[in-house]
Amino acid sequence: MSIKEIQDEIVSEFEMFDDWMQRYEYMIDLGKDLPLIDEKYKTDKNIIKGCQSKVWVHADLDGEKLNFTADSDAIITKGIIAILIRSFSGQHPAAIIEADTDFIDKIGLKEHLSPTRANGLVSMIKQLKMYAVAYQTQLN
Amino acid sequence: MLDIQKIRADFPILKRKVNGKPLVYFDNAATSQTPQVVIDAIADYYSNYNSNIHRGVHTLSQEATDAYEVARKKVQAHFNAKHDHEIILTAGTTHAINIVATGFTQFLGEGDEVIVSALEHHSNIVPWQMLCERTGATLKVIPMSQEGSLLMDVYEQLLSDKTKLVFVNHVSNALGTVNPIEFIIEKAHAVGAAVLIDGAQATPHMKPDVQALDVDFYVASAHKLCGPTGVGLLYGKETWLNKLPPYQGGGDMIDQVTFEKTTYAGLPFKFEAGTPNICGGIAFGVALDYMNSVGFDHIAAYEKELLDYATNELKAIEGLQIYGEADEKTAVISFNVGAIHPYDIGTIIDKLGIAVRTGHHCAQPIMNFYKIPGTIRASFAFYNTKEEIDVFVTAVKKAVMMLS
Numbered sequence: 001m002s003i004k005e006i007q008d009e010i011v012s013e014f015e016m017f018d019d020w021m022q023r024y025e026y027m028i029d030l031g032k033d034l035p036l037i038d039e040k041y042k043t044d045k046n047i048i049k050g051c052q053s054k055v056w057v058h059a060d061l062d063g064e065k066l067n068f069t070a071d072s073d074a075i076i077t078k079g080i081i082a083i084l085i086r087s088f089s090g091q092h093p094a095a096i097i098e099a100d101t102d103f104i105d106k107i108g109l110k111e112h113l114s115p116t117r118a119n120g121l122v123s124m125i126k127q128l129k130m131y132a133v134a135y136q137t138q139l140n
Numbered sequence: 141m142l143d144i145q146k147i148r149a150d151f152p153i154l155k156r157k158v159n160g161k162p163l164v165y166f167d168n169a170a171t172s173q174t175p176q177v178v179i180d181a182i183a184d185y186y187s188n189y190n191s192n193i194h195r196g197v198h199t200l201s202q203e204a205t206d207a208y209e210v211a212r213k214k215v216q217a218h219f220n221a222k223h224d225h226e227i228i229l230t231a232g233t234t235h236a237i238n239i240v241a242t243g244f245t246q247f248l249g250e251g252d253e254v255i256v257s258a259l260e261h262h263s264n265i266v267p268w269q270m271l272c273e274r275t276g277a278t279l280k281v282i283p284m285s286q287e288g289s290l291l292m293d294v295y296e297q298l299l300s301d302k303t304k305l306v307f308v309n310h311v312s313n314a315l316g317t318v319n320p321i322e323f324i325i326e327k328a329h330a331v332g333a334a335v336l337i338d339g340a341q342a343t344p345h346m347k348p349d350v351q352a353l354d355v356d357f358y359v360a361s362a363h364k365l366c367g368p369t370g371v372g373l374l375y376g377k378e379t380w381l382n383k384l385p386p387y388q389g390g391g392d393m394i395d396q397v398t399f400e401k402t403t404y405a406g407l408p409f410k411f412e413a414g415t416p417n418i419c420g421g422i423a424f425g426v427a428l429d430y431m432n433s434v435g436f437d438h439i440a441a442y443e444k445e446l447l448d449y450a451t452n453e454l455k456a457i458e459g460l461q462i463y464g465e466a467d468e469k470t471a472v473i474s475f476n477v478g479a480i481h482p483y484d485i486g487t488i489i490d491k492l493g494i495a496v497r498t499g500h501h502c503a504q505p506i507m508n509f510y511k512i513p514g515t516i517r518a519s520f521a522f523y524n525t526k527e528e529i530d531v532f533v534t535a536v537k538k539a540v541m542m543l544s
Contacts, residue, residue: 020159020491025542052483052499052514073513074481075543076488 003095006087007103014107023108024076031078035085037069048120048127053077055124059131065090066135068128080109081124088128093139096132101125142438147523150175150430154523161493164528169313169472169519170497171363172344174427178366181426185419193418194392194409208418211425212408218428219358220349221375225407228374228381229421233340234263236359236374237307239411240336241267243384244305250276254305255298255333257319258284258509259312262502264338268307277304284509288315288464296327303333310342314503314517315464316472318342325355334380340364340372344521345443345470347436350375362420367427371420374411381407388413439522443471446520446529453533457540463515471520474501477536480543482516488539494532 001009017023037046041058048055053074060067068085072078087103088096104121148154151173156163165173185207191200193208209224216224230236248254248271256268258281272279280303282295290308299306306328311318321337328335336357339348343360350358357380361372376384386393386404390413395403404410431439450473454460459478476482486498499514500507507514518532 021542024488024491028542053481054513074483076484077481 003087003091003099007101010083010087011103011106020108024079027079027083027109028075029079030082030086031072031075031080034071034078034082035067035069035089037071041069042071048123052120055081055120057081057124057127057131059128059135061093061135061138064092064139066093066096066132068131080121083107084124084128088132093132093136097129097136142434142442142522144442144523144525147434148525150177151523152176152179158493158495159491162531164494164524164531166518166520166524166528166532167495167497168344168521168524169316169341169364169517171369172366172521173523174368175366175430177430178368178423178427181423182368182419185422190419192415204418204422207422207425208416211421214425214428215373218347218432219373219375220351222351223378223407226375226378226381228376228408228411229416229424230359230372230374230411231370231417232363232372233338233359233361234267236357236372237264237336237338238267239374239387240357240359240376240384241271242387244271245274246385247383248272248275248277248304251302252277252304253280253298253300253302254278254307255280255282255295255303255328256306257282257290257308258505259288259290259315259317259319260307260309260503260505261313261338261340262504264307264309265505268305282308284506287466288312288317288469288506289466290317290319292320292323295324299327299331299333301331303328303331305334305336307336307338309338309340310348311339311345311470312464312503312506313341313472314501314506314515315466315474316341316469316519317464317466318468318470321355322353325353329354341470341472344431345436345440347432356380362424362427365424365427366430367424368417368420371417371424373424378407381411384411386410386413390414392416434522442522443520446524446526447471447473449526450518450520450529450533453529454536457533457537459540460536463510463512472517473519474515474517476512476515477540478544480540482514484543485516485536485539488542489532489535492531492535492538494535496532 037056037058042056046056055072057070068089070081153173189200189203191204193205212227213224215227280298282290325335334356337355339360344364356377358375363369393405393410393413395405463474482498497517
């Protein structure tokens with residue numbers, strides 16, 4: 001599936017819920033399935049700045065596809081990063097660089113997109129794309 | 141007794157809804173809400189006499205100057221300063237601290253010591269660290285107990301004839317601890333050290349008397365006292381303010397200017413370069429009038445009731461840990477529930493219309509002391525109610541259920 005298709009799938013999953021509480025509960029559940037980062041990569045260097053909670057992200061190249069792992073000490077943040085990673089993992093770096101992330105708005109998490117928001121969703125997206133840029137350079 | 145419903149009607153923002161729920165505003169330690177009289181004063185200034193002060197001969201300028209200087213006198217009276225020129229109107233507490241910290245550069249050298257407390261906000265740590273870096277002076281720290289009280293016996297041991305400056309907050313922003321500043325000031329003066337007290341978190345709850353305290357510098361912000369942001373005060377004893385050099389150069393702070401030599405204006409203008417926050421200063425005076433009309437005795441008694449009620453209700457939640465349980469504390473509760481991240485709870489209860497602060501509260505040393513990433517901080521004001529506390533406690537329980 002393309003990034004767009006995965007994002008559409010996530011949006012349709014969230015559409016099943018009527019209220020924010022159910023959406024948040026579902027997001028928390030998705031956080032539980034997050035591919036966890038290896039402890040050895042949980043270093044200060046891999047912490048994403050701009051988040052009130054700690055978020056660590058790591059990326060590995062598998063052939064021409066990028067796979068992400070991550071973790072956070074906050075459950076909601078873990079859910080958010082899990083959603084992002086689900087849409088980006090297993091994709092070509094070039095596709096990740098070009099992908100848009102408007103689907104976050106559609107699943108009712110728009111408030112998290114504000115750049116001043118303490119969870120730093122914007123920083124997370126930026127960091128994932130930075131990995132893609134770095135590996136894209138390597139592939140060229 | 142306060143008529144809380146009547147008081148609440150003075151604050152238009154308390155009528156609004158957040159995420160479809162009535163706003164419960166428990167972030168008063170970050171900033172207080174603004175009563176209609178203060179909003180009206182701001183509108184009146186810009187509608188009727190907006191102009192620059194201390195300069196013009198025209199009527200508007202005279203009116204604005206008069207109003208601004210009346211505000212200064214109100215601040216003087218509120219804090220019981222001996223002279224109105226001992227009140228410097230600043231952009232806020234941080235600005236006021238920086239005026240003193242920068243000014244002390246020329247009074248300190250290697251071998252000198254300055255003492256700070258473990259309970260400080262970053263704005264009362266960083267300027268002094270910078271001062272020590274500039275001068276070679278050493279920074280000493282008064283440690284705290286598990287309950288969040290400063291250890292006064294250690295403080296006494298830290299004091300010596302090397303001590304030149306002591307700076308402590310009157311009330312801790314993260315924990316609400318009321319520090320024994322009378323004792324701190326007396327002991328510092330006994331070794332010849334000057335004292336700066338950061339009153340940002342104390343002034344919303346009590347009325348300090350700077351002459352009775354015999355404090356050298358006292359600083360605070362209007363926006364925590366029902367006033368606007370961007371204005372605050374530096375109180376300094378006349379002798380100290382005369383000794384300190386100006387902080388910024390510019391208009392209004394000069395006596396004579398030639399390219400060879402500038403002589404400075406007298407107090408308070410020496411420290412008020414440029415066009416000040418005129419409207420903010422005037423509104424600050426109105427905010428103090430408002431707070432005094434409610435009455436600080438009433439405020440303190442009612443907030444104590446809210447604090448005790450909320451503390452008991454919260455403690456009934458399993459796994460809830462309160463940080464800062466000093467005997468003397470203001471209406472602030474810093475807490476966590478089990479291992480749940482404060483950010484998670486803050487996010488959920490925001491959806492339920494509740495405003496609290498989460499994080500390290502710009503007091504990372506305190507969080508390091510307790511080895512936690514941060515806390516949830518609920519801070520109450522005299523316009524809050526027990527019913528709001530009930531809504532808040534129910535919301536925290538709901539969040540804990542979702543997050544466990």
